[in-house]
Amino acid sequence: AEREFLLKQKEILRLLSKVHEPNRFKHQIELGDKFVAGLEELSFKDASPVHSLMKIFKTKKFLPRGEIFTLFNDAHRAEMIVLFEALYFAKNWESFLATACWARDRVNEGIFVYALSVAVLHRHDCRGIILPPAYETYPHLFVNSRVIHEAYRAKMRQQDAVIRMNFTGTVKNPEQRVAYLGEDVGMNSHHAHWHMDFPFWWRSADYGLQKDRKGELFYYMHHQLIARFDLERLSNELPFVEPLSFDDVIVDGFHPQTTYRVGGEFPSRPDNFAFQDVEHIKVRQMKDYVRRIQQAIAHGFVFSKNGIIIALNDTEGIDMLGSMMEPSMDSPHVEYYGYLHNYGHIMLGQITDPKGKFNLPPGVMEHFETATRDPAFFRLHKYIDNIFKEHKDSLPMYTKKELDFPNVQITKVDIDNLETYFENFDVDLLNALDDTVELDDVSIKARVTRMNHAPFTYDIKVKSDKSHTAAVRIFLGPKYDWFGQEIDIEQKRMYMIELDKFTAKLESGENTILRKSSESSVTIPDQISTKKLWDRVEAGIQGAATVEVDKDHRHCGYPDRLLLPKGKPEGMPFTLYVILTDFDQEKVNDIAADYSYGGSISYCGAMHGHKYPDNRPMGFPFDRKIESPDVFFTPNMFSRDVTITFKG
Ligand code: CUO
Numbered sequence: 001a002e003r004e005f006l007l008k009q010k011e012i013l014r015l016l017s018k019v020h021e022p023n024r025f026k027h028q029i030e031l032g033d034k035f036v037a038g039l040e041e042l043s044f045k046d047a048s049p050v051h052s053l054m055k056i057f058k059t060k061k062f063l064p065r066g067e068i069f070t071l072f073n074d075a076h077r078a079e080m081i082v083l084f085e086a087l088y089f090a091k092n093w094e095s096f097l098a099t100a101c102w103a104r105d106r107v108n109e110g111i112f113v114y115a116l117s118v119a120v121l122h123r124h125d126c127r128g129i130i131l132p133p134a135y136e137t138y139p140h141l142f143v144n145s146r147v148i149h150e151a152y153r154a155k156m157r158q159q160d161a162v163i164r165m166n167f168t169g170t171v172k173n174p175e176q177r178v179a180y181l182g183e184d185v186g187m188n189s190h191h192a193h194w195h196m197d198f199p200f201w202w203r204s205a206d207y208g209l210q211k212d213r214k215g216e217l218f219y220y221m222h223h224q225l226i227a228r229f230d231l232e233r234l235s236n237e238l239p240f241v242e243p244l245s246f247d248d249v250i251v252d253g254f255h256p257q258t259t260y261r262v263g264g265e266f267p268s269r270p271d272n273f274a275f276q277d278v279e280h281i282k283v284r285q286m287k288d289y290v291r292r293i294q295q296a297i298a299h300g301f302v303f304s305k306n307g308i309i310i311a312l313n314d315t316e317g318i319d320m321l322g323s324m325m326e327p328s329m330d331s332p333h334v335e336y337y338g339y340l341h342n343y344g345h346i347m348l349g350q351i352t353d354p355k356g357k358f359n360l361p362p363g364v365m366e367h368f369e370t371a372t373r374d375p376a377f378f379r380l381h382k383y384i385d386n387i388f389k390e391h392k393d394s395l396p397m398y399t400k401k402e403l404d405f406p407n408v409q410i411t412k413v414d415i416d417n418l419e420t421y422f423e424n425f426d427v428d429l430l431n432a433l434d435d436t437v438e439l440d441d442v443s444i445k446a447r448v449t450r451m452n453h454a455p456f457t458y459d460i461k462v463k464s465d466k467s468h469t470a471a472v473r474i475f476l477g478p479k480y481d482w483f484g485q486e487i488d489i490e491q492k493r494m495y496m497i498e499l500d501k502f503t504a505k506l507e508s509g510e511n512t513i514l515r516k517s518s519e520s521s522v523t524i525p526d527q528i529s530t531k532k533l534w535d536r537v538e539a540g541i542q543g544a545a546t547v548e549v550d551k552d553h554r555h556c557g558y559p560d561r562l563l564l565p566k567g568k569p570e571g572m573p574f575t576l577y578v579i580l581t582d583f584d585q586e587k588v589n590d591i592a593a594d595y596s597y598g599g600s601i602s603y604c605g606a607m608h609g610h611k612y613p614d615n616r617p618m619g620f621p622f623d624r625k626i627e628s629p630d631v632f633f634t635p636n637m638f639s640r641d642v643t644i645t646f647k648g
Contacts, residue, residue: 002540002546002547002549003540003541005128005129005549006537006540006541006547007541008093008126008129009129009130009533009537010537010538011028011097012116012120012126012129012131013132013533013534013537014028015028015100015101015116016113016131016132016137017132017431017530018431018435019104019109019112019113019137019138019431020065020066020109020434022065022104022105022106023105028101028104029101031097031098031101031102032098032101032102032103032104032106033102034098035101035102036054036102038098042090042098042099043090043091044086044090044091044095045089045090045091046085046089047089049082049083049085049086049089050086050089050099052082053082053083053086053103056082057106057107062079062107062108062111063075063076063079063108063110063111065106065107065108065109066108066109066261066262067108067262067263068110068260068262068263068361069108069109069110069111069114070349070362070366070367071114071201071367071368072342072345072346072349072362072366073362073366076110076111077201079108079111080111080114080115081115081201083107083111083112084115084118084119086099086103087099087103087115087116087119087123088118088119088122088123088207092125093125096123096125100116103115104116110138113137113138114196117131117196118199121196121555122207122209124608127551127552127608128549128550128551128552128553130527130533130553130555131555132527132529132530132533133185133189133527133528133529133530134188134189134192134193134369135185135188135189135427136427136428136430136431136529137431137530138261138369138431138432139427139428139429139431139432139446140258140259140260140261140432141188141258141367141369141370142185142188142369142370142427143165143258143427143429143448144165144166144168144256144257144258145257145258145259145265146165146257147163147165147429147446148259148429148432150163151163151429151432151433151444151446152433154442154444155433155439155441155444156439158439158440158442159442160442160443160444161442161443161444161445162426162445162446162447163429163444163446164446164447165446165447165448167180167183167449168183168254168255168256168257168258168373169255173252174238175238175252175254175375177237177238178232178233178236178238178375180232180422180449180450180451180566181228181229181232181372181451181562182229182372182373182374182375182377182378183372183373184450184451184559185427185448185450186450186526186527186559186561186562187372187558187559187562188369188370188373189369189527189555189559190524190556190557190558190559190603191225191368191369191371191372192367192368192369193555193556193604194368194556194603194604195368196555196556197211197555197556197605197607198211198214198218198328198605200326200327200328200329200342201328201329202214202328202329203329204329204330209608209609210609212605212606212610212611212612213319213605213612214319214322214323214328214330214605215318215319215320215321215322215324215326215328215330216319216322216617216618217322217603217604217605217618218322218323218325218326218328219321219322219325219385219388219618220603220618220619222381222384222385223385223388223619224497224498224522224558224603225372225378225381226241226381226382226385227494227495227496227497228497228558228562228565229241229378230478230495231476231478231495231497231565231574232565232566234478234481234482234565234572235565235566235567235568235572235644235646236566237482238482239482240481240482240495241375241378241379241382242379242382243379243382243383243385244376244379244380244382244383245383246275246283246286246287248274249272249273249274250272250273250274250275250348250351250379251271251272252271252375253268253269253270253271253272253273254268254269254364254373254374254375254376255268255269256268256363256364256373256374258364258370258373260361261432261434263361264360264361265361266361266363266364266370267349267352267361267363268352269348269351269352269363269374269376270352273351273352275347275351276347276351276354277354278346278347278350278351278354278355279350279354279355279356281339281343281346281347285338286338286340286343286344286347288338289337289338289339289343290340290387292336292338293321293324293325293337293340293387294387294390296312296321296337297312297321297391297394298390298394299312300312300313301313302320302324302332302333302337303332303333303336304332305332305333305334305335305336310332312391313394313395314395315395315615315617317395318388318392318617320332321388321391322388324337325337325340325341325384325387325388326341326342327339327340327341327342340384341380344380344383345365345366345371345380346366348365348374348376348377349362349363349364349365349366350362350363350366351363365380389494392623392624392625393624395624395625396624397624397625397626397627398620398621398624398632400631400634402621403621403634403636403637404634404635404636405468405470405580405581405582405634405636406465407464407465407466408463408468408470408506408580408582408635408636409462409464409635409636410460410461410462410578410580410635410637410638411461411462411463411510412459412460412461413458413459413460413461413576413578413638413640414458414459415456415457415458415459415576415642416454416456416457417456417643418453418454418456418564418567418642418643418644418645419453419454419644419645419646419647420451420452420454420564420565420566420644420645420646420647421451421452421453421454421646421647421648422449422450422452422648423449423450423451423452424447424448424449424450425447425448425449425450426445426446426447427445427446427447427448428443428445428529428530428531429444429446430443430444430530431530432444450561451561451562451566452561453517453561453563453564455516455517455518456517457514457515457516458474458500458514458515458578459512459513459514460512460513460514460515460578461510461511461512461513462506462510462511462512462513462580463509463510463511464506464507464509464511465508466507466508467505467506467508468505468506468582468583468584469503469504469505469506469582469583469584469587470504470505470506470581470582470583471501471502471503471580471581471582471583471586471614471616472500472501472503472504472513472515472579472580473498473500473501473577473578473579473580473581473620474498474499474500474501474515474576474577474578474579475496475497475498475499475576475577475622476496476497476499476564476565476574476575476576476577476642477493477495477496477497477574477575477577478492478495478575479573479575479641480573488629489626489629489632490625490626490627492575493622493623493626496577496619496622497565498522498603498619499517499520499522499563499564500515500519500520500521501521501522501601501602502515502519503583517560517563518560520560520563520602521599521601521602522557522558522563522600522602522603523557523558523559523560523562523563523600524554524555524556524557524558524559524560524599524600525560526559526560526561527555552599554599554600554604556600556603556604557599557600557603557604558600558603564644565644566644567643567644567645567646568644568645568646569645569646569647569648570645571643571644572644572645572646573641573642573643574641574642574643574644575639575640575641575642576639576640576641576642577622577638577639578638578639579621579636579637579638580636580637581616581636583614586614586615586616587613587614587615588611588612588613588614588615589611589613601613621637
């Protein structure tokens, strides 16, 4: 069984290697040809996408190879969905593989990589298959133009090279101080994978797979991205990020200095640029969406498409609001509440060529792989987050009963020194370069600077009356704001970052809970490089090594390295919060493994039809208003100051 799995893994690696070069592997070429000739022998749960696929392909309507694919473009997305469905509905591995082989050499590369990746992440027979890191599959979206140019030079000279990549811009641009976060290759991979696990175009009923609390995850994961960005800003003497507004100019421009493989440079935006109507999307229309959503929040209900009124002012309201604002296919009335978030991405992406006069390629905001590079990403999402906040603030505050865990008390929390530092990381550029000239591959890497932290452990002492299963939530919040003023809890809760969430067994009396930073439910470790993956698979197939297969492997998860904000060289104070609640009161099922399912549930939820393991709102207990700390803090909560020191 292991060998069979490794052979599958190998096929996927082949499919995704050098996608710009068609016809690389003989047996995959044969399979692709067979797909056309032998469609009757293959089997699909739903064959109609396959027929549409062939039809569009024969009429040459497909986005040509080499053209830039963006998921935000309706026509591109429609084609991608046809291919995705053909792959997803293939009844067995053979039919799936033949379809993929056919598409790899014929369909637009961007469409192919995206559709195949989402299919691999969702097919049962692909569970445990590891996709190569996105920054190695299509490095152009992750490294800048200068690196690409130098990489070509190195290849022409047939010399190995390690090319140092700097962050975009200069010190004259204060925003560059936090570029290490927005441009982090792991952070961008996380964001791209999150959107592959929770595609806004996902049709749950048709695909037979419901994504539990998808709208709420959309809210919460992005809320956390902004809070984390804000703590990095604070660590670098920058004020919290300001929400943007459709009426004001966007003060800070952005010059990505990144290039598409074909199709030119990513467009840049000068300082003080205003929102413009773009083709099909008017600024006025965006304001209408906002007004209607805010009205729904104020009224506490939404209008659905068929005229039914649905309550919004309860714990589940946030899930619906998320689906309305993104919007996903679950939006109750997409014509009325509109496309606020997705259109925001498009408007920012096309802001310098709104009428398409200059035929500029899509902006960084039009790909999930590149969006966070632009500081306007965080400004758009803060704007949206503030609307979510209006809803959360309209809900009743948590009662003592909801907050308390009777007869359970945290007596002490110890933690190791918290230290962060920068390190080098090499991105393999093998896939970035064209093979038009007959030259051998040489080893070419981009060396980026990335943040990391020393591993640490929490040591939590708890007194309990009897045995319990406790849900443990750990958050970190800022202590002082940009002006050096201590922040009160009602303000602070918006900047609280989740560090971990897990369950722990308590016995009567004194208990010690030890938890390592590496175990965090927020993060995943570094992705394994394509090369290592190849070597491992080959060794496994040849029987030279045993390869452990993790069927629950997740690609979605914040990079472990970025768990802590940077802090300051002289040490920067933060506040750590630990909250224990009774897991038996909040668990949704008895699948014990669910709480650690895939290891990164906090921002990425559970996968493959599993339920999110607890029924508390995400971000509990900081998601709702806090009137006064005296009422809020119960003995099952503990807060203490911690210091994060940046070691350079
Ligand atoms: Cu993730 Cu706007 O949703 O980028």
